[in-house]
Amino acid sequence: MRQRRFLPSLSQLIAFEAVMRHGSVTAAADELHLTQSTVSRLVASLERQLGKPLFTRDRKRLTPTPEAVTYAASVTQGLDVIQRASMGLIANPGGGVLSLSVLPTFATRWLAPRIGQFLSDNPGISINLSTKIQRFSFASEAFDAVIFFGQPDWPDAHHLRLFDERLTACASPQMLAHHPVAHPSDMAGLPLLQLETRPSGWSAWFAAQGGTPPAVSGMVMDQFSMMIQAAIAGLGVALLPSYLAQPEIDEGRLQPILRAGVPGEGAYWLAWPDRRQGDPAFARFRTWIADQVTAG
Structure with missing residues (x-):
């Protein structure tokens, strides 16, 4: 059972994240179409619920505490996950959404010319592609899988060898x-x-x-x-x-x-976290890309 104290409302979290991102209650209020007093009240209620100050207040200026900076990174990630899930449900109520991190040139030269066939064969599934060069952690990024070059050493992930370079x-x-x-x-x-x-x-x-x-x-x-x-x-x-x-x-x-x-x-690899191991949409993609590699 989840404890209510550790589950602030979305309104509180959205207000807090906007203030952190803008560094200003005024700018956050403008973005959220709320009054400044409402945003301040939401942030203050979040602090009371957590039992921790998130900002130091000097007249009208808010300075985030070091703990707030760390907390904001996790809150932002959580809001992104919820937003992507909601977008996927609306766009594909009978399928799923896969968010993939792909090497830039691999994406444009190898994957993009082929991915249309996968989407055509799987109309209930949509794919979001992001290009990344640097490595990341599945624990801190909302990706379902990554295609990378190197050795099968992506942390906390399953691996499928695509092809040698x-x-x-x-x-x-x-x-x-x-x-x-x-x-x-x-x-x-x-x-x-x-x-x-x-x-x-x-x-x-x-x-x-x-x-x-x-x-x-x-x-x-x-x-x-x-x-x-x-x-x-x-x-x-x-x-x-x-x-x-x-x-x-x-x-x-x-x-x-x-x-x-x-x-x-080295070789090109598909890697994915354990949370996607049994996901039907990802299983279809994994099978499809393996078939593409075999077909050449």
Whole structure:
């Protein structure tokens, strides 16, 4: 049984969260279409219910306590979960809503062209996609699953291996016309574009080609989409997952260098928290994406 003392009303929590976000009772009242006195009264009643001060008051100025800052983070997360659940119920009363965190370029180049078929085959399910590079905790973020690159080490999660990464080095036709590459040693002097999350990528590629990597001196980027455009513009050689490189190669905007599709040092994974293990909507998505990987 839940104890009422530890379950403040939504009105109290919404008022508190708005004050914390705006740093002002006046701004919070404007957003919520309430009077300032009503917002102040809701915050004060929340403090009485919790038995803890959340703000120090100096005349009309409110300064949140350190405890209030920590509490606000959890309240915001809880309100987000309730809002998403309500939106999902309204939009899909007979299905479910899945919130997925996906790597940016993977989302646009691999998942987006395929996801329409899943939605068509499962009309009661909707999917919210958010792109993230940095890792997060399922305990603190309202995501149902994540697609990430690396090793099966996402904390407190189940894992499904999607596919291993294979690497293809590419450059613009114009760059290769001026600087042909027939051997790994011919790469010396070319700017080698780098990705923040693949610091050893070039070393793995040169090892697979039977060569020794030169000093890497190209630009460092945080997304493959930026690297692709930089390579097309002739700013350097891109080292790309083969599934990302192939469309640009087919269109003639990039040309592969030496042996394509060499093994990388990681894989793409689907990970999900235990709370989604038996969820029917997620089970359908998990089966679907596994089938997509098998089909190629």
